[in-house]
Amino acid sequence: xxxxxxxxxxxxxxxxxxxxxxxxxxxxxxxxIEKEKYTPSLELAFKIARVFKVSLEEIFQYDx
Amino acid sequence: MKLKTYKIIRLxxxxxxxxxxxxxxNLINPIFMISSILLGKIILIYSKSKLSENITDxxxxxxxxxxxxxxxxxxxxxxxxxxxxxxxxxxxxTEKYFxxxxxxxxxxxxxFIILTYSVLYKFFxxxxxx
Numbered sequence: 001x002x003x004x005x006x007x008x009x010x011x012x013x014x015x016x017x018x019x020x021x022x023x024x025x026x027x028x029x030x031x032x033i034e035k036e037k038y039t040p041s042l043e044l045a046f047k048i049a050r051v052f053k054v055s056l057e058e059i060f061q062y063d064x
Numbered sequence: 065m066k067l068k069t070y071k072i073i074r075l076x077x078x079x080x081x082x083x084x085x086x087x088x089x090n091l092i093n094p095i096f097m098i099s100s101i102l103l104g105k106i107i108l109i110y111s112k113s114k115l116s117e118n119i120t121d122x123x124x125x126x127x128x129x130x131x132x133x134x135x136x137x138x139x140x141x142x143x144x145x146x147x148x149x150x151x152x153x154x155x156x157x158t159e160k161y162f163x164x165x166x167x168x169x170x171x172x173x174x175x176f177i178i179l180t181y182s183v184l185y186k187f188f189x190x191x192x193x194x
Contacts, residue, residue, distance in 0.1 A: 017117065020117065020118065021116075021117060021118070024118055024121070025118055025121040025122070025123070026117065026118045026119055026120070026121050026123070026124070027117065028123070029121050029122070029123040029124075032123060038123055038126075040122070041122050043122075044121075044122060
């Protein structure tokens with residue numbers, strides 16, 4: 001699963017720590033998601049999308 | 065409290081609890097050991113509650129699930145192999161009954177672990193939809 005979290009973070013001037021505290025996750029989790037080493041749950045993905053006020057598909061792209 | 069401070073506190077507590085456990089083992093004083101472990105745990109829980117950032121979330125839960133499932137597989141295979149080894153060795157050894165008993169106990173422990181896993185698997189699969 002590809003994602004554009006890093007891009008959206010830069011647009012919203014958010015650090016990994018800021019985003020982590022907004023979605024109630026650890027900074028390590030945000031790092032792992034950005035590096036595409038960990039696929040977030042649907043709940044966490046929705047929380048991240050809500051922080052950036054965009055739809056889920058705009059941040060996460062599922063490639064088979 | 066920052067994560068770095070918490071990690072330092074955790075390290076200090078670990079150090080002191082280890083020393084306290086060693087001293088209490090030397091003095092054969094279980095009360096001192098239990099109270100030092102409890103005190104360390106209370107301080108850890110308190111300092112964790114004062115943390116400004118999350119350190120446990122769904123990724124840590126996922127990691128612990130992965131580790132637990134691999135531990136289950138490795139443990140059951142290793143214990144069952146050791147129990148088989150003991151039972152086979154008992155046929156050739158002079159310490160026949162000791163090895164056979166040990167092998168049988170280990171085999172029962174393996175059965176108990178597998179049974180517990182199966183029961184809990186069934187329970188959680190029912191709970192989450194089956």
